[in-house]
Every structure is written in C-alpha cells, then in structure tokens.
Amino acid sequence: MTAETTLKPRMVGQAIKRREDPQLITGRGNYVDDIKLTGMTHAAILRSPYAHANIKSIDTSKAAAHPGVVAVFTGADMLDINPLPYAWQAAGVPNNANGPRALAHEAVHFVGEGVAVVIAEDRYIARDALDLIEVDYEPLDVVVDAEEATQPGAVQLHENAPNNIVFEWQCGDKAKADDAMAKADMIVKERIINQRLIPTPMETRGCIGHYNGGTDEYTLWMTSQAPHVHKLVLAAFVMGIPEHKIRCIAPNVGGAFGAKIFMYSDYPLVLWASKRIGRPVKYMEDRSENYKQTTHGRDHITDVELGVMKDGKVVGMRVHTYANMGAYLSTASGGIPTTLYGRIITGVYDIPAAHCLVKGVYTNTAMVDAYRGAGRPEASYMIERMMDRAAVELNMDPADIRRKNFIQPDQFPYHNAVGLLPYDSGNYEPALDRALEMAGYANFRQQQAEARKQGKYLGLGISSYVEICGVAPTAWVMSEGWGAGLWESANVKVQLTGKVTVFTGTMPHGQGVETTFAQIVADELGVGYDDVDIKYGDTANTPMGYGTYGSRSLVVGGSAMKKSLDKIKEKAKRIAAHLLEANPADMEFADGKAFVKGSPDRAKTIAEIAAAAAVGANLPPGEEPFLDATSYYDPPNCTFPFGTHICIVEVDPDTGRVDLKRYIAVDDCGPQINPLIVEGQIHGGIAQGLAQAMYERAVYDENGQLISGTLMDYAIPTAAMVPHIETDYTVTPSPANPLGVKGAGEAGTIASAQAVMNAVIDALAPFGVKHMQMPATPENVWKTIHSK
Amino acid sequence: MTAITVTVNGKQHHSEVEPRTLLVHYLREHLNLTGTHIGCDTSQCGACVVHVNGESVKSCTMLAVQADGANVTTIEGLAHNGQLHPVQEGFWEKHGLQCGYCTTGFIMAAADLLQKNPHPTDDEIRHGMEGNLCRCTGYENIVRAIRYASEKMAAK
Structure with missing residues (x-):
C-alpha cells in the first residue's frame, strides 16, 4: 500500500483533451450508417398511421413486384421471432407485461408500430415500395393519457392488463407516512406533471444484420449502449440463437441518453431477414421514425403531499404517480418509475416517513423507458418543487428550508424512508453554500425587490439534488426486479513490447472513456498514456459487461479495470522477484517498476516484466506466461452524487418570455479523473434538464398522433x-468503489429542470403563482399569469 | 439517371445519379465521404453541413444535380496537409464534442461563420450556430471552441 500511496499521479486529475476526438473532427468516425457490406440491402418499414387498430389484411404483392425490391415481409412471416422481453419488471408485484413483436401481428397499439418491411437494393427504392403496400385497418378507440387509461370505460390495450394497469408498486411505510401527515402542522399538496420527452440523440437508431450461412453465425452492427446485453437478449429470449453464434458490434455511437440500451423490433428483424434473403440488411431510422418508435422518457402525473412543521421541518411525504409506460413494456421500463424513482423521492432530505404508490399504465403511445437520469429527474423535480412550495407557505427562505432538512454528514451511510440502499457518502451544505455564493444570494432578494418596483420580474431557483449512480449491486438490482447482473468487466493485457490494451465491457458513446481509462492505466502501471489503448463495443473480443448508462462506466467498469490493474501489479511483482532473486513478499510496485522494498535500484520495469512474461522462458514455478488479467467487479453499493444548482431568470409578464440570465452548477461526483470531461458531462446534462423546463414536450393528440x-x-x-x-465542485469520495468516484453523466439532467422552474415560479410570485407545469414556454407562462 | 460533374475536396468526380438524389446521399453513398452525417429529415439539425462554392449548405436540402459544376468541401477536405483547420483544433482543445455525430456539421458551419465574421461575440456565435443541433455538449464548449478558433485565426 505504501508504494501505491506514494505513487505520484501524473495523468489522473488532469484536464487533458480527448483521444477520441481526432477521428471525429476529421470525419473519420465510423457510425453504423457509414458501414457498407458487400451485397448489402436496405430495409424500410411501413409504420401504422393509427394508434390503435386491428389489421384486417395486408397486400404486399405490388411492392414485392417493384423493380429493385428483394423481399417484403409482414408480421405473419416472422412469428418465430418472440415478442421482445421485459428485462426489468416492477419488483414484488404482478406485471401484466406485453412486449412488441418484430412486426405487428393482427393489431397495432401505437402510431409508428411496424407492420411490414421492404428490403431493396437501395434505400430510395425501399421507401418507394412502402407506398405500394395496402393495409386494411379497423381503427379502435385510443387513449394516450395514463390517468384516463385507468378510468372505467377507457379502451383496453391488452387482454392481460385490466384498466390498462401494468403494475401497482409501492415503497415506504404507508401507515407511518399517514401518521406523520396527521401530526404535521401543515400539508402542502400539488399535482406535478413531468411531461413526456424524446431523448433525441443526434444519430438515430439503426443496425445491419448479417447471417453467414457457411458458419451459421449472426453478426449485428448496431447503435447500442449495451452490445453484450443485446446479444444475450437476442440469443436467449428473442430469436433462440445459440449465444456463441451471435456477435454484436457497436461502432461509434452518436449519442444515446438511454434510448439505445433497449431491445427494439428492428434488431431481430434485420437478422431474421438476412437469413431469409442470404444478404446483409441495413435499417436506419429517419428522425420521424425515431420519434415515433424509439423509446420516450418521463411522462408522470403525480399527486404529492408534504407534511411540514411550522419551523420548516418536513416530517412526512405521500406520493401517488401514474407512470405512462406506452403501448408495451420496454426492456428496462419497469425499473424506472419504481426503483429509480420511488426509492429516492425524499431526495437530500432526512424525511422520516414517506410512501410512494406508482401505477404503471399502458396507453396508445410510444414505449417509455430510461432517458438520461431515468426516474431520478422525476423524483428530484418533485421534491425540489415541493420544498419551494412549502417554503412559500411558511414564508421561509428556500435555502433555509433545505438546510433545515438536509441529511447531515454524520448520518452517512444514510437509510432513507423508502427503502433505497444506504446513501454512500455526502455533505450537502457546502455545495449549497458555494452555489449561493456564486449566485450572489446575499444580495439577490434585495435586487429582486428593487427590480419588481421597476416592473422587472427576477426569479432565483435552487435545486439541491442527490442521485443514484453506478447502478449495480447485482443482488440488489435483481431483488428490485432487474433480470440479470449489473457488474462490469475488464481485461488488461500488457503486451510483449510493454504496450497496454484494455478490453472493457462498457460501451462509451461520447463519455470519453477511452481517455479517462487510459489516464488511470498510465498512472497505475507507470506506462506512457499513449502506450495504452482502450477497446470496447465488439462482443467477440470484449468480456461480458452490461454497458454504459446510469453513470456507471467509470464507477463500475473503471473499478473492474482497477481490479485487473492490481492483479497485474501483483503478478509483475512475483515475476520481478524471480528475475531479481528476491523474496516476493519484499516487492513493491510504483512508478512503472517492481522493486525490492528499501532497494529501489533492484528493480524491473513493467516493460521488462511484460517481455519476460510474454516470452515465458524464465518464470517463477507455476506462474503462467503473459502479463494479463481479467476482472469482474460487482460493487457493494451504488454511488450517490449530489450538489446544488441555481438558475436566475427574468420573466416578461407581457409576453411570458423567460430570459435565462445565469445558470450555476456545483456538483460533487467524487474525485475527478478528467475535469474537462466531467465539466462537459455536466454542461450537456444541464442543457437537457433545462430544455425540459423551458422547451421540450412530446405531444400526442386525442387520436394518438404524435404532434411533436x-x-x-x-x-x-x-x-x-x-x-x-458556471460550474464548480466539491469532492466527497465514495467508499463504494476503489476509485472513490461517483459518476457524472446524469447529474446535470437530474438537477436542472427544477432549478429553472423554481426560478420561473419565484419570479411569478407577485402574480400569486405557486406552481406551474413545464415547459415554461411564453404561452404557458402568460396563461399562468393571467389565470390568477 | 443524370450525369454530373462535381469537384469535392479538390477532386473532380463524374457521376451518374438519379435526379432525386440528395447531395448528402451522393456524398455518403456514391463518394463514400461518410463524415457528413444525417440527423433529421426536416433540415433542422445541421449534421450534414458542407461548403458549396465556399458557402455552408445543409446537404440534405440540395439535390446532387444542383451541385453539378460546383466546388464542394466536406469535413474530409477541411484540414490541409495534415494541419487541422483552427475550428477543428478548437473543438479538440475545448472539448467541443462528445459523441461526435453533430460535430462535423458544426465545424463546417463554424468555419463559414468565421469567414463572414472573424471576431464574433459569444452571442453572435450562439446565434450564428442556430442551424445546428447538438444534444451532448450543452453548447458551452462549442462556443469556447469557436472562440478559440477565432482567436487563433486572428493571431495568424
């Protein structure tokens, strides 16, 4: 240990620019749609114009006869492909689950559901031929709102789901919460709508399926955040392909934000079709298809009550949420509004009694699943809105009510009232203080009062958040309904020439993992940063891993790599001891050398050791050749990053226009490997949460047409x-992993929507506004002012 | 099919294309210049921006036949003799990209912006880039990247 602690970090902590970038800034990236295979065909999918209909007949004869068309298939042709599975169901309760098929069979349940596929020589011909397919639909009634879907008389989507209920799940102690509410001085209630969003990675989804009849092997190039999971699910559940006969490859992936984790109909479709026609099949969504059929996020209708004492102490919380799941249950969707939402509704506050009931509901809309933050933004938005709401009722400063209720540093590990794993570590007040200082809060209220006198409406919104990152402990996630593991893996090889290759089971798609992982390797092994290569994305040469989402690549995948690096150092010490004729127990490893304790000159460099290990002619008895190690890491806990964001706005009451004047973020994601990358993650996350508050809303009309x-x-x-x-940080390491890191990918999104909305509502206080729903468009703000 | 002659990144191409072929598909599918991307179907995202006769153009809004006789520069042709364009350098230095998908369009649009306005304010950069969408960066580092390029070009 002493040698390691004296190791001077050379790369970790430095804001170095990314090694991923040179290819991307010169147009030499390699995204799925950039790949051409010999003999490749192009698929186009005919999508339902109805949100709910029976399919009476499909006539594909004209399309099939169109020049350049290779084949046309419908759902009836591919009944040997199983409906897509639901890998995460709400735990401990019945789930009336239904998955979509590769193509709809007999009925469609949302606009955009695929009903037929044309495979043609090029994408223009494929699209032309779609127009020649005739489908006779029998339209049915439609429901798009989750609450309405549960009411008597609502049309039923699936036979096994009465009242369109997928599940009714709860957490916390209802009796205790009811009792706390009864004893509270005041109950603050609100209906909070967390509107539906569309993830919108700039690259849509797509895939190329290739079946090799000579080897009976399937290869799928895909826009994936989790190629190993896709491979496993395709093999074991969807297509029944032996697992060793399918390979998934994710090349460069152009953003994902959750939407590329899941199993989609087009993946088995192109594999199946490739086998049928004996040629590779490419399918690439256009943006309109992406909006209609790739998963959406959020869409909660929530009634929340906070029990508050006169001094501002929150004593109880009750939550009832309708979670719109869409027309079917998507891969991980059952876990999002349950574990990742219900279990963190109390946020950064020590609220002793809480209860949350969630009804997952089918509607005639696109499936809803994880979108950046996934459940945690909904929870954080709700509690942070309610803290402001309570502060207004109590005439209390919003910073003070937060301070009053914060979980205190000596309470960690902290068990909340809704059954989450213990919060690992935290110190919430310094982040709040720093954000308030940056915002100039000491003078703000006076400025606000003076501005109001001049008819200018300033508002300041505070958001103190905590999230669940590095989502893992396998036993825990399985007890919460997830159907597999969430550990990560890494294979590290020190090659004969001393160069290092790391194969990670994670699947970065913009997070800069190649850079940060190489920084860690350089320091740990004492090799040059440029002598390290990080490989990922191909299930044929990377160890099994669950992928990149939930801010877990560094936390879980990086920790797996750290474990492998430790094993390599141990092996290096044994081999060096042998070469130096020293006692292995006397060896230390630091600065790229294994040396005899107290005699640093008696040393072998990692390159010398790697060469000796790779040649293998002179090794300790029983030692295997080659300096490499594979590790699988399943952490003991999640991590709980936190922080405070502040937004300052000015609202023009005449037009309803909101001017975002300042945005301040103080985050704590533990120690930072690369501050440049962390800041980029925070920026991007904030833009997405802020966009929910200000601009974005997925809108279905009453017929289930996606208006947006x-x-x-x-x-x-x-x-x-x-x-x-404007960004700043505090640093509170996590005790839950060997790197102490907490994850930064989702923090910005989880923190920001409520910072903006709290600011807008604060600005509108003179008009008697206590709450308004997102987004704060000029129309919505103007109407809110004028409805008072 | 229609015969066209287009000079792309200094190299002349004689091609036969369907009259309806979009310039972006011509570049990607016929010439294998896949650095120009497609992110939408309504000309909002700007992932497909290239230069046609020196002006930035969304190549999904133009037919290949309209580029007959034109001089087109794509991202693959922006660096000269292995020397990155200052805008490319800026995106790298300032972490102006994450997934990289929108990046090539941003770089092409920003290079054109700086030709027309070599010393933009941050506000002018933000408004100047309104034809391009990025979902990863929150734009903060894109603004820094373009500012970097502007300063670097001014120093030359």
Missing part, C-alpha cells in the same frame, strides 16, 4: 436557447 413528431415540432434547444453555464 419531427425536429421542426419538438424543441431541441439551439446554442442561442441555452445560457452560459
């Missing part, structure tokens, strides 16, 4: 719509 169905209609913010972001 293109980038023309769905308001992804441009550079001019996002403010300058």
